[in-house]
Amino acid sequence: MADEYILExxxxxxxxxxxxxxxxxxxxxxxxxxxxxxxxxxxxKSTLMKCLIGMQPVTxxxxxxxxxxxxxxxxxxxxxxxxxxxxxxxxxxxxxxxxDNLWLGREPMKNKFMCDNKALYTEAEALFKKLNLEVxxxxxxKDLTVAKQQMVEIAKAVSHDSNIVIMDEPTSALTDAEVxxxxxxxxxxxxxxxxxxxxxxxxxxxxxISDDITVFRDGTYVGTDRAANLNNExxxxxxVGRKITNMFPKIPxxxxxxxxxxxNLNSGKQxxxxxxxxxxxxxxxxxxxxxxxxxxTMETIFGMRKKDSGRIWLNGKELNIKSPRDAIDNKxxxxxxxxxxxxxxGLLSITDNTTVANWGAYGMPMNNKQMLKDTEEYNTKxxxxxxxxxxxxxxxxxxxQQKVLLARWLLTKPDLLIVDEPTRGIDVGAKSEIHExxxxxxxxxKAIIVISSEMPExxxxxxxxxxxxxxxxxxxxxxxxxxxxxxxxxATGGSAVEELKKQQGSLES
Amino acid sequence: xxxxxxKSQFSKLISDNGIWVVLVVLIIAIxxxxxxxxxxxxxVALLTGEAVKGxxxxxxxxxxxxxxxxxxxxxxxxLSAICSAALCQASTSKLWAGLPTMPAIVxxxxxxxxxLIVGFANGWMVAYLRLHxxxxxxGTQLICRAxxxxxxxxxxxxxxxxxxxxxxxxVGPFHMIxxxxxxxxxxxxxxxxxxxxxxxxxxxxxxxxxxxxxGINVEHTLVKVYMWCSFCAALGGVLLAGRSDSxxxxxxxxxxxxxxxxAATVGGTSQTGGICRPSGVIAGIxxxxxxxxxxxxxxxxxxxxxxxKGLIIIGSVAFDMRKNAVKx
Numbered sequence: 001m002a003d004e005y006i007l008e009x010x011x012x013x014x015x016x017x018x019x020x021x022x023x024x025x026x027x028x029x030x031x032x033x034x035x036x037x038x039x040x041x042x043x044x045k046s047t048l049m050k051c052l053i054g055m056q057p058v059t060x061x062x063x064x065x066x067x068x069x070x071x072x073x074x075x076x077x078x079x080x081x082x083x084x085x086x087x088x089x090x091x092x093x094x095x096x097x098x099x100d101n102l103w104l105g106r107e108p109m110k111n112k113f114m115c116d117n118k119a120l121y122t123e124a125e126a127l128f129k130k131l132n133l134e135v136x137x138x139x140x141x142k143d144l145t146v147a148k149q150q151m152v153e154i155a156k157a158v159s160h161d162s163n164i165v166i167m168d169e170p171t172s173a174l175t176d177a178e179v180x181x182x183x184x185x186x187x188x189x190x191x192x193x194x195x196x197x198x199x200x201x202x203x204x205x206x207x208x209i210s211d212d213i214t215v216f217r218d219g220t221y222v223g224t225d226r227a228a229n230l231n232n233e234x235x236x237x238x239x240v241g242r243k244i245t246n247m248f249p250k251i252p253x254x255x256x257x258x259x260x261x262x263x264n265l266n267s268g269k270q271x272x273x274x275x276x277x278x279x280x281x282x283x284x285x286x287x288x289x290x291x292x293x294x295x296x297t298m299e300t301i302f303g304m305r306k307k308d309s310g311r312i313w314l315n316g317k318e319l320n321i322k323s324p325r326d327a328i329d330n331k332x333x334x335x336x337x338x339x340x341x342x343x344x345x346g347l348l349s350i351t352d353n354t355t356v357a358n359w360g361a362y363g364m365p366m367n368n369k370q371m372l373k374d375t376e377e378y379n380t381k382x383x384x385x386x387x388x389x390x391x392x393x394x395x396x397x398x399x400x401q402q403k404v405l406l407a408r409w410l411l412t413k414p415d416l417l418i419v420d421e422p423t424r425g426i427d428v429g430a431k432s433e434i435h436e437x438x439x440x441x442x443x444x445x446k447a448i449i450v451i452s453s454e455m456p457e458x459x460x461x462x463x464x465x466x467x468x469x470x471x472x473x474x475x476x477x478x479x480x481x482x483x484x485x486x487x488x489x490x491a492t493g494g495s496a497v498e499e500l501k502k503q504q505g506s507l508e509s
Numbered sequence: 510x511x512x513x514x515x516k517s518q519f520s521k522l523i524s525d526n527g528i529w530v531v532l533v534v535l536i537i538a539i540x541x542x543x544x545x546x547x548x549x550x551x552x553v554a555l556l557t558g559e560a561v562k563g564x565x566x567x568x569x570x571x572x573x574x575x576x577x578x579x580x581x582x583x584x585x586x587x588l589s590a591i592c593s594a595a596l597c598q599a600s601t602s603k604l605w606a607g608l609p610t611m612p613a614i615v616x617x618x619x620x621x622x623x624x625l626i627v628g629f630a631n632g633w634m635v636a637y638l639r640l641h642x643x644x645x646x647x648g649t650q651l652i653c654r655a656x657x658x659x660x661x662x663x664x665x666x667x668x669x670x671x672x673x674x675x676x677x678x679x680v681g682p683f684h685m686i687x688x689x690x691x692x693x694x695x696x697x698x699x700x701x702x703x704x705x706x707x708x709x710x711x712x713x714x715x716x717x718x719x720x721x722x723x724g725i726n727v728e729h730t731l732v733k734v735y736m737w738c739s740f741c742a743a744l745g746g747v748l749l750a751g752r753s754d755s756x757x758x759x760x761x762x763x764x765x766x767x768x769x770x771x772a773a774t775v776g777g778t779s780q781t782g783g784i785c786r787p788s789g790v791i792a793g794i795x796x797x798x799x800x801x802x803x804x805x806x807x808x809x810x811x812x813x814x815x816x817x818k819g820l821i822i823i824g825s826v827a828f829d830m831r832k833n834a835v836k837x
Contacts, residue, residue: 324722324723325725329724336722341719342716342722345716345720347715348711348712352711356708356724357724359705359708362705364704366703368702368703
């Protein structure tokens, strides 16, 4: 029995301050198989893998590798034990050659001090030949396409003589032909009794290569089954099948005239011909998978990203927005997705963080008393918990930081408020408070756009939902049409659209 | 429990004002060795000695706060000193022969204008060409010093009494140069606490991406930061020329940029940007002054003074890093 699984993870818990990222998760991987992890964004798949390879310590739980309990303290430890991970976000040394990257940190040596530069390249060439891949080992990493970089990363994992290879969404940047190459490599690895843990959102892929599938939801374990026993519908149900309780208190409110309108918006490859409108008092949801272009669309509207073409109206007036300042002056607010990256000023006080977008309104010299008064008023309304208003924002929990950011945008009194993943990484209590607030704001006659990768959230609070996939809109649903299955289909490449075409085709014939 | 809370309150008070504790300890230590250190006369000597570097520190503080640096301030001070001195020469053999003797104010404004031009160039390179501030200001440092030597091979001296008043004069019992430093400090503190620009510098230094999203014009803010920085340096140069009655292309303001950066850093202005307390900067300037002056009073040789300064800089930054690292 002990030999049946190469890897067992039992009762894995990982708590971040205020968030349970993993709560009693189970995983059992058989050697020589592809074991796929599935779940919505934020279900805890990547976190579990990071815990496995020692990038993050687990809060509780046991990991058994080849029948022995292990505690990897660093990635080096896990590589030594034969577990390698191909990260979702690659981090190659761009200015060095392919071969340099391949043998980084374990260069072939001539003697104790000198690298064997000849062997560095010949061994790299031999490796790619063995894998049947065409990669120029002398090329600088930065000159390779992302797909080729991924291939180098895969070759690196293979060269470690691993017994477990983890691939986190390896095909997201690959073309179809390259995906075939990858699957061939996976088959080779399987034949060598290597276990592969595969993370992906793409259904067709998963059923092609998986032997076992484990599903997670909100950091908890849902179940494991042989792929042969599952199908599309069953899998989606397992992934999103949670009950919608009163997590999303939606206050019905009258929906008025069109307030905000976007026509044929384009920006690079991320935003292609996006057109939509939002009415007064309406909450418009944006659903899709990570990288679908939703954030980029909003950044383009807000002047953070260059607009290639497209027109924008608010309250019947056409806007020409060139910078976030223009957007704010035209009564648009954007709560960004990346709270730490471009949301909070960690070192500044709650007061400064609340008032920053509105500093122009406090005169010269600035009326610090008024700033404090406004901060108090808005944060009290949002029930922000903080010791004092002078506390540095980085000392607050994620949920309270988010409330301060919401206070910031409410203070600018926007007509259109865009919120991008407003509840990511914050606890359940604050989550439903934010939902309630958004609903209330719509009731006050604002137009609201909510981006969320959590299906229940976007369905719970939206009046209509726009679904995007690879920069394009694949569908718009009214509230009575909402279903998680339909959203998922639109979001995973519009297979629903193809099905519709098929149906139409069969009707016509 | 209560005593623990009290203790943590006390330790917070100490760690928040650690810089002043260091200053007091230094003063007591030096006074024990030499009673003459803690006298009004020596205090005046210390302040007048540090005033120019103090003014320049107020400038570079803002650059560091914006997550940048300014290496050009010493050379800018020299360029400003030479130009303003040349405008206000009283001697018969003038650098610019035939130039009528200008009132002091013309010389002062002339020097400051030069500073603002260099500052604009620095800011523009940092904000729009996205040059690293270290590189951009290293470039202007070299260029400005070379310009000084091109303008005049030797010192420009014998300046008008009006101009010299700025460096040596007294208003009542107070030295003009110290008054200028205090005024500049008040302006800095007012700017940081009470103006949109000052708050924007904190925001840009703390998180420039977030600043942009919050509607702050990051580029304009940076240009203004470097203009302020060079303005302070140029004013420092004018004071130096007035004080020594001459401006020397080779030595005026030499290495002052490093002293200014050191004082700002010891004063708790973090190189990682976004952290600065005006009161800390004053403490930083005083600490550097106390070391300079005290080591002489104690009869310690020059090299020892440098060693002590070096240790204080390293120690204060290590202390700051730990304090902030824990919070992150």
